Amino acid sequence: EPEVTQTPSHQVTQMGQEVILRCVPISNHLYFYWYRQILGQKVEFLVSFYNNEISEKSEIFDDQFSVERPDGSNFTLKIRSTKLEDSAMYFCASSDQALGTQYFGPGTRLLVL
Amino acid sequence: GIQVEQSPPDLILQEGANSTLRCNFSDSVNNLQWFHQNPWGQLINLFYIPSGTKQNGRLSATTVATERYSLLYISSSQTTDSGVYFCAVPSSSNTGKLIFGQGTTLQVKP
Numbered sequence: 064e065p066e067v068t069q070t071p072s073h074q075v076t077q078m079g080q081e082v083i084l085r086c087v088p089i090s091n092h093l094y095f096y097w098y099r100q101i102l103g104q105k106v107e108f109l110v111s112f113y114n115n116e117i118s119e120k121s122e123i124f125d126d127q128f129s130v131e132r133p134d135g136s137n138f139t140l141k142i143r144s145t146k147l148e149d150s151a152m153y154f155c156a157s158s159d160q161a162l163g164t165q166y167f168g169p170g171t172r173l174l175v176l
Numbered sequence: 177g178i179q180v181e182q183s184p185p186d187l188i189l190q191e192g193a194n195s196t197l198r199c200n201f202s203d204s205v206n207n208l209q210w211f212h213q214n215p216w217g218q219l220i221n222l223f224y225i226p227s228g229t230k231q232n233g234r235l236s237a238t239t240v241a242t243e244r245y246s247l248l249y250i251s252s253s254q255t256t257d258s259g260v261y262f263c264a265v266p267s268s269s270n271t272g273k274l275i276f277g278q279g280t281t282l283q284v285k286p
Contacts, residue, residue: 094272106219106262106276119271152217161272162206164224170217 065089067168069155075174079144084171086138086155095138096156096165097130099123106154112138113161145175178203180265182277189253189284197248197280199263206266208239208246209274213260222248222261253284 068087076082088095097109110120112130120128129141138157142149152172156165179202189195199208207226211219223230223237225246230237234253239246250257260281264274 096272096274098274100217105278106264106274108267108273108275111271111273113271119269119273121273154219158272161270162266163272164207164209164221165272165274166221167211167219170219172217 067155067157067166069153069168069171071171072169073172073174075176076145078147078175082142082145082173084140084142084153084155084173086140086168087136088138088155088157089159089166090136092157092159092166094158094161094163094165095130095132096158097140098154098156098167099151100154100170101151109140109153145173147175149173150175178205178265178267178275180263180275180277182261182263182280184280185278186281187283189282191253191255191284191286193253193284194249194251195253195282197250197261197282199246199248199277201244201246201263201265203268204241204244209264210237210246210248211262211264212257213262213279215259219262250282253282255284255286258282258284 095112100106111118152170155168158165210222227241236249260279262279264276267273
């Protein structure tokens with residue numbers, strides 16, 4: 064069964080460093096998402112992406128965040144200058160329809176020191 | 177925006193018991209998803225259920241869209257059912273953004 068994959072599974076970085084989280088969505092999906100979950104809290108939406116454009120972003124998704132689909136398979140989330148409060152699990156998701164089932168990757172656990 | 181509330185927040189069961197988890201939402205929705213977050217943090221799709229009832233093994237879900245709630249039933253619970261159960265609904269923006277509830281933490285004891 065096709066699945067969403069994410070790399071790395073864990074990342075530790077120093078405050079102020081740039082990180083890139085990578086995702087490979089399901090191959091025939093057109094809608095892509097990033098969510099994050101701070102430890103012990105609920106899952107929060109960051110950004111949705113369709114047709115090579117951001118379709119919606121949350122208040123969390125400020126100028127420090129960017130997304131890119133550099134080729135036909137990868138979908139990346141970049142945090143330019145990490146802060147302590149960026150420590151969280153980051154999930155990528157994809158869907159074949161705007162309001163269809165979203166399939167989530169296993170997540171990247173980011174720790175900012 | 178739409179609000180999603182789940183109950184109960186915590187649930188402890190003995191293995192073999194049945195349980196019902198509830199998800200209420202404040203506005204009409206086009207779909208609803210149930211997820212299980214396992215101890216490793218992975219979000220596993222359980223159901224995509226905009227309305228009606230679906231069953232998958234020991235799990236079933238019912239969504240009554242007109243009354244703005246969904247129920248997840250777990251029968252004959254097993255220790256591997258432990259974890260956090262989330263429901264999520266799309267926002268009114270129609271971009272696919274999902275709004276998650278706070279989750280129900282389930283612990284099944286042997």
